[in-house]
Amino acid sequence: MTNFAEQFPIVFQSLNIGFLQTLKLFAVTLLGAIPLGLIISFGSMSRFKPLSAVVRILVWIIRGTPLMLQLLIIFYFPGLVFGQQLWGGGENGRFIASAVAFIINYACYFSEIYRGGIQGVPHGQQEAGQVLGLSKGQIFFRITLLQMIKRIVPPMSNEIITLVKDTSLARIIALQEVIWAGQSFMKGSQGISGAIWPLFFTGVYYLIFSGLLTLLFGWIEKKLSYFKA
Amino acid sequence: MAILEVKNINKSFGRNHVLRGIDFTLEKGEVLSIIGSSGSGKTTLLRCLNSLEFADEGQIIVSGETIFDAAVNKRPSESELRLKRLHFGLVFQNFNLFPQYSVLDNVTLASRLLNKGTKEEIEQYALELIESVGLKDKVNSYPCELSGGQQQRVAIARALAMKPEILCFDEPTSALDPELTGEVLKVIKSLADKHMTMIVVTHEMAFAHDVSDRVIFMDGGVIAEQGTPRILENPSSDRLKSFLTSF
Numbered sequence: 001m002t003n004f005a006e007q008f009p010i011v012f013q014s015l016n017i018g019f020l021q022t023l024k025l026f027a028v029t030l031l032g033a034i035p036l037g038l039i040i041s042f043g044s045m046s047r048f049k050p051l052s053a054v055v056r057i058l059v060w061i062i063r064g065t066p067l068m069l070q071l072l073i074i075f076y077f078p079g080l081v082f083g084q085q086l087w088g089g090g091e092n093g094r095f096i097a098s099a100v101a102f103i104i105n106y107a108c109y110f111s112e113i114y115r116g117g118i119q120g121v122p123h124g125q126q127e128a129g130q131v132l133g134l135s136k137g138q139i140f141f142r143i144t145l146l147q148m149i150k151r152i153v154p155p156m157s158n159e160i161i162t163l164v165k166d167t168s169l170a171r172i173i174a175l176q177e178v179i180w181a182g183q184s185f186m187k188g189s190q191g192i193s194g195a196i197w198p199l200f201f202t203g204v205y206y207l208i209f210s211g212l213l214t215l216l217f218g219w220i221e222k223k224l225s226y227f228k229a
Numbered sequence: 230m231a232i233l234e235v236k237n238i239n240k241s242f243g244r245n246h247v248l249r250g251i252d253f254t255l256e257k258g259e260v261l262s263i264i265g266s267s268g269s270g271k272t273t274l275l276r277c278l279n280s281l282e283f284a285d286e287g288q289i290i291v292s293g294e295t296i297f298d299a300a301v302n303k304r305p306s307e308s309e310l311r312l313k314r315l316h317f318g319l320v321f322q323n324f325n326l327f328p329q330y331s332v333l334d335n336v337t338l339a340s341r342l343l344n345k346g347t348k349e350e351i352e353q354y355a356l357e358l359i360e361s362v363g364l365k366d367k368v369n370s371y372p373c374e375l376s377g378g379q380q381q382r383v384a385i386a387r388a389l390a391m392k393p394e395i396l397c398f399d400e401p402t403s404a405l406d407p408e409l410t411g412e413v414l415k416v417i418k419s420l421a422d423k424h425m426t427m428i429v430v431t432h433e434m435a436f437a438h439d440v441s442d443r444v445i446f447m448d449g450g451v452i453a454e455q456g457t458p459r460i461l462e463n464p465s466s467d468r469l470k471s472f473l474t475s476f
Binding site: 125129133136138147228 | 279280281307308311312314315317318319321323325326327328329338339342343371372373387388391
């Protein structure tokens with residue numbers, strides 16, 4: 001098939017299936033990394049020095065090495081060293097390995113953003129709550145939390161938009177996400193071969209999705225703009 | 230009986246001995262001004278009264294109840310602490326209003342969270358307080374929409390909402406432009422006229438002279454001189470004399 005009009009429906013369907021996998025990795029990463037990042041940020045702020053030292057070294061290693069390398073290590077290491085397929089085989093195994101690598105990586109980035117957000121709320125806010133007789137929980141949930149969220153929205157939106165595009169790194173372990181789907185038509189798939197436009201066309205998916213996220217974060221920022229923190 | 234007795238308060242931060250044996254009493258309805266140069270321990274003393282810091286030595290007794298005794302309970306439990314703090318109110322130098330809440334919510338928040346009455350009662354009382362500090366038309370404004378003087382008046386209403394026995398002010402006008410200090414001092418003076426028991430750390434000598442029943446001059450962590458506001462006219466110690474000439 002050389003006719004674009006004939007190719008398009010086939011390619012479109014394949015790319016949609018691939019992008020669904022992209023979205024799944026994106027969503028699972030966020031669901032895991034948002035809470036794990038909070039735990040890591042508490043660890044790095046701990047007054048128990050050995051804990052905060054260990055956590056900070058972990059964050060340094062994860063932020064200091066390429067995510068692609070981490071993906072490769074997490075995917076291949078268990079099989080090569082222990083001779084065991086920890087992640088299971090097939091697409092499902094590749095997805096789990098990718099999700100683990102992405103969650104750990106993004107949790108470390110998020111933890112630093114949270115740390116900045118928590119430490120950025122002036123200490124006087126906490127003291128004002130204390131002298132009014134409020135408990136630590138009330139002070140955190142009713143006073144500090146929203147101010148912290150307002151502070152972290154811009155850096156978090158940055159990271160989350162980066163994550164949309166970083167999911168393509170899972171291509172390195174052959175996760176069948178949208179780039180993989182686009183590339184398959186170069187080698188040959190479903191009667192189409194030597195076509196490069198499907199790969200280029202994947203960019204449209206990323207653009208539309210990151211555009212929607214930009215709108216969403218802009219809306220959240222606007223919602224929180226009624227106060228200055 | 231005195232509403233407040235402070236006995237032999239000592240406090241160090243590391244090697245820095247900030248309070249060196251502070252003793253004083255305060256009667257109900259009195260206004261006490263604490264003056265002195267920066268670093269003399271005034272703010273630390275207020276923070277000890279409000280259990281934001283814990284003295285290394287000494288006792289604090291409110292209406293006959295020992296709320297702090299360094300020899301017994303250096304670190305009370307959080308729930309005990311919260312009750313002790315409610316004897317005092319504190320107005321901060323930097324206001325510390327909650328930016329995400331309106332004026333009304335700033336004043337009602339703690340009462341609502343601590344179940345100090347029905348929603349209507351709490352709001353009614355808050356509105357009275359907001360009116361009494363002259364901000365009736367700002368009830369639904371947010372702190373970022375207010376001037377410093379207005380913010381500080383909200384902070385006063387917020388502290389009063391918890392009905393403290395003793396209201397403390399930590400340099401309430403030091404963060405304000407000179408033209409805004411008057412409106413805040415006026416509110417404090419109106420509270421004095423209603424016989425609110427107050428402790429005011431201040432650099433406003435004229436205010437301390439006009440409003441206080443008693444004045445304490447702190448220097449180097451000790452009370453160097455205390456008495457009626459007359460000591461501001463006729464200081465007996467050299468240290469107070471030289472401090473006053475700097476104004």
